[in-house]
Amino acid sequence: MITIKDVAAEAGVAISTVSKVLNGYDGVSRSTRDKVNNAVDRLGFTPNAVASALSSKQSGRIALLLKMGPDNSAMDEINMRYLSGAIRSAMDNRLDAVTIMHEMISGLDKEALISYLRSQSIEGLIIFGLNREDSVLLDLISSQVFKTVVVDAPITNRSTASVSIDYAQAQYDVIMRTFENIEGNRILYIAGKDSSYSTSEKLKAIERLDHELGVKSRIIYGDFSELKAREAVFEYAEKSDIIACGSDLMAIGAMRALMELDIFKPVCGFGGVRLMSYAGKQMNTVRQDFENLAREAITLLKDLLGGKEGTAHCAGYELVRMKYADALK
Amino acid sequence: MITIKDVAAEAGVAISTVSKVLNGYDGVSRSTRDKVNNAVDRLGFTPNAVASALSSKQSGRIALLLKMGPDNSAMDEINMRYLSGAIRSAMDNRLDAVTIMHEMISGLDKEALISYLRSQSIEGLIIFGLNREDSVLLDLISSQVFKTVVVDAPITNRSTASVSIDYAQAQYDVIMRTFENIEGNRILYIAGKDSSYSTSEKLKAIERLDHELGVKSRIIYGDFSELKAREAVFEYAEKSDIIACGSDLMAIGAMRALMELDIFKPVCGFGGVRLMSYAGKQMNTVRQDFENLAREAITLLKDLLGGKEGTAHCAGYELVRMKYADALK
């Protein structure tokens, strides 16, 4: 293995000088910088990240915490988008991202978790899919031991930032669009989970609709399950004019149920996953750019690691209409 | 941060002794071992993996190479299964897994890639989704610079092992089952990609059917695309008795096309992803246990890192019939 020492010798300078140019510090003349860079190229030197981490006490390692959830393809699709965005962005930011599934650490208490993360030299965390039931994680966040970015939950403190879209507005928008050309004002809202932060936000949209437009809404918790959404539709569809769902997967379940009942009611979803194309009819949904959300999360984390304070950020979304053709690329 | 030194002091022994019990070496008396372990617990010590890696020159880091492929949920589902299995298993084996997407390194030539992986202190690779067109990776494998396990491609050498299911047999089995109660022997086989190793294997099943049963088969390359499978069906379904597809996604496309044509032909897929439930009718498919495949890959890699030679391994599969209810959990 060829080391910084070899480079120094090759370039005819001191070891620390090499380190400086490698790390982009200033205080090195143009000419020595060139000498060093040439030596690096000539020798095909690549710095040893481990040694660097040990020495600088900065590993640049971050953990991506994903929730796999009960097996379903929609969740997989979303997680994959998150991952893809986060990993790429981490690479661009010279951060070293390891991914961890919630279940892998679900047995640990706060102390054990901290100790585990420390032993992995993890400096920062990005938490996807956090909800109010994740008490250990919530504690971890308040402890402020690690710099963390929470995606889709409005939690911040000095070392915690958050990103998400404006769920209340997005949910409002997609329902409004779905109301176009519809008579009636009874909405069956199939919400996600009580413990989900985004679900609470989305429910604000329903409240707002109630007040602003005198909409009559019935709220059922579908727990993000296709099956439960299906059952809700069997039970309440007749008495509703539109069916709004807190997730695309539930929208699929709802649409399938309607088809079996052989009645038509407009349905809207939330998320914008390709899977939705399989619902059977085209539907409105809110498309979240999951990759971008992850990228923003990385940027925020980088800032936190750089010493900035945590803040809440808002990402964009888009209203779209998905149909089977969307699945065909 | 509390170090091995503190533990040594607390336990009243030398640093090296602590190191030994930590790493499970023998040559330490039962009583000192206990003293050390107690000290570790009392202090809540967790070893610093970075220092350990630097010192031992064994990072225990492996890279998981995933191919995201053109956006589709089936691929996401499979990748997520692979990842989930690999990451968990890596954790159990005290390996540190980082995931890398093929596209992130697609611009690099062999040298640059080696240098990149080296700089990340990566010792081993697990490559998912390799095909004959990935020349840089193929070169990397033959160079034997890293211990690597290839999933789903029969490549081995002294430092390369492989795992996959017996595609030829599995494809044969699922087609045979689909032939049950069907008259006729004309099969439309929608294959994956020419450059895919598993596709070649699956095609052997067709050959075998031709010889053994006098089946008349027409082979079309669908490139794993739902759309292409759909088009193939529009063109050739009438002249076929069953339609066998090299992937579930293509099977979905095929089934949808049949429904639009309003004719019925049995269809079978391959993979066993939940997504298949959305095809519209129940279908036979080969269910691969992707998580397990990944776990086996990790085990093999661990062996390779431990000095064993590379070998080819075979994993199991199962024939199943998927229907919409499967999507409902």
Added chain:
DNA sequence: CTGTTAGCGCCTTCAG
């Protein structure tokens, strides 16, 4: 602007 010199935390011979 450049070079010298301590460590970072742990592993690993090699004496004792």
Added chain:
DNA sequence: CTGAAGGCGCTAACAG
């Protein structure tokens, strides 16, 4: 069976 000592490759003051 235990302890002392010398690195691993790099960073970061601190002199020069």
